[in-house]
Amino acid sequence: DSYRFSSRSAANDGSCLPGLFRPFLTDTMQTPMMVMNVNTQRETGRAAQLGNIQAAKAVADIIRTTLGPRSMLKMLLDPMGGIVLTNDGHAILREVDVSHPAAKSMIELSRAQDEEVGDGTTSVIILAGEMLSMAEPFLERNIHPTLVVKGYTRALQVALNTCKEIAKHVDIEDTASIQELVKTAVGTTFSSRFGNIVIGLAVDAVRRVVTYSGDRPEVDIKRYAKVEKIPGGEIADCAVLNGVMFNKVPTHAKMRRRIENPRILLFDCPLEYKKGESQANVEITNEEDFESMLRMEEEYIENLCSHIIALRPDIVVTEKGVSDLAQHYLTKAGITAFRRLRKTDNNRIARAVGATIVHRPEEVRESDLGTGCGLFEVRKIGDEYFTFLEECKDAKACTIMLRGGSKDVLNEVERNLQDAMQVVRNIVFEPKLLPGGGATEMCIAEALSREASNVEGVDQWPFQAVGQALEVIPRTLAQNAGANVIRSITELRAKHASGGCRTYGIHGHTGRIADMAEEGIWDPYSVKVQTFKTAIESACMILRIDDIVSGTKKPKSN
DSSP, X not given: OOOOOSSHHHXXXXXXXOTTTHHHHHHHSOOOOOOSXXXXXXXXXXXXXXXXXXXXXXXXXXXXXXXXXXXXXXXXXXXXXXXXXXXXXXXXXXXXXXXXXXXXXXXXXXXXXXXXXXSXXXXXXXXXXXXXXXXXXXXXXXXXXXXXXHHHHHHHHHHHHHHHHHOEEOOXXXXXXXXXXXXXXXXXXXXXXXXXXXXXXXXXXXXXXXXXETTEEEEOHHHHEXXXXXXXXXXXXXXXXXXXXXSOOOSSTTXXXXXXXXXXXXXXXXXXXXXXXXXXXXXXXXXXXHHHHHHHHHHHHHHHHHHHHTTOOSEEEESSOBOHHHHHHHHHTTOEEEOSOOHHHHHHHHHHHTOOEESOGGGOOGGGSBOOOSEEEEEEETTEEEEEXXXXXXXXXXXXXEEESSHHHHHHHHHHHHHHHHHHHHHHHSOEEEETTXXXXXXXXXXXXXXXXXXXXXXXXXXXXXXXXXXXXXXXXXXXXXXXXXXXXXXHHHHHHTSSOTTEEEOTTTOSEEEHHHHTOEEEHHXXXXXXXXXXXXXXXXHTOOEEEEOOOOOOOO
């Protein structure tokens, strides 16, 4: 009562109060400080972690039904109105548009798995989703994510050691066993109904393109095994050519269309008069100058062709253009010419026929010619003409010709063929196998439950949880086959616990327990190991996220 306030503002800021009360008022009545933009959304702590887990589970649920030979197909509509029919996990997730950052991270996993080993894209997403699902109760019990990650990492090491113990070596030269293995990988896909055709194509194609640098094999199927899809005919007409084919015809109608044992010359430069890179103007004062200019152009082309004709090639292929005058000179010399070929096709021809791609016609030598081709022929398939270079002596490149009823069927067969070729490639790199049908996962789960007694403290719970999460693979296989899931998994668990039944798993067609070694169901070692590594490491990464900040930056004004 003894204090009088001179004004309303003075009362508000406490400036007229004694020093004892002033700090108290300024601290409690201060406005909150805004560090971030008001448009920024932020999730922190438990809410962010649980949100990430839910997003990962949602992505895994999309493709859960596409695992195994009894899998369901997904129909996807792209923004342009096209339809994709597939049960390939990577192809499905590539088309799905998601907004949650954790879901995007899961889809990246599928892409990484596809690029690394080309198979196991569905398994890796389902496993990663299950690993995160098993971590949810630990977070709700206030166990720190770092402890969960520590347990998961330790379990991964035990899983990799178990894989080494149960791996079986395979001979690369044994065609029957490799075909059986590819059959297991492709048996879950759409093209399995066409029998062994796709399997034979994959094995032949990979064997054609294998080269050795020292002891290490090199298999570049992306660059040197081209798939050419031609609608029409039937699947039985598919073949791996002992050489290459491309969708081009000779530049001149009178050029030869069939040559045996041709000499082939490849260029990546134009066979026409050089044009200036920038615009140039030429002033001509009299008529003779114009004629001399034309004559100089013709002489340049004639000189160019004389270098080529001197080596007596039968076929000339260039990535650039061929002028009409050059065509005339080459036709007179009995040479067949092709122009505007893709760089990738030119590289394949070079590798198949043993030629060297030349940059300047003046520098052509006899050693640059390719003489490895046995037959050159232009054939008409459907409405289009295709050029075939076949019967090559030691072709380290090939073309896989696919025929089928419609574009949709061919696209799906091509996707399955790529997967099959990746399986063969993985075996060439690392000739080891692991039992399929969820047998490897159950074996690791049993090893983890045995090892768990040696783990001390809180780490033991996440360590055991990895084993339970791995059971999702046999469980999903049984579910998709329409079997009694609980009974099958309990029986399988008992088989593995009794010892000596390491190769027992779920048969994908019947949903019953079977010995994978007897059934001949094996997976490549590199695919399985990569799946476990990717799934567990990505789950650990997502668990360690405790803050999600999303917002837009203001565009900077000039």
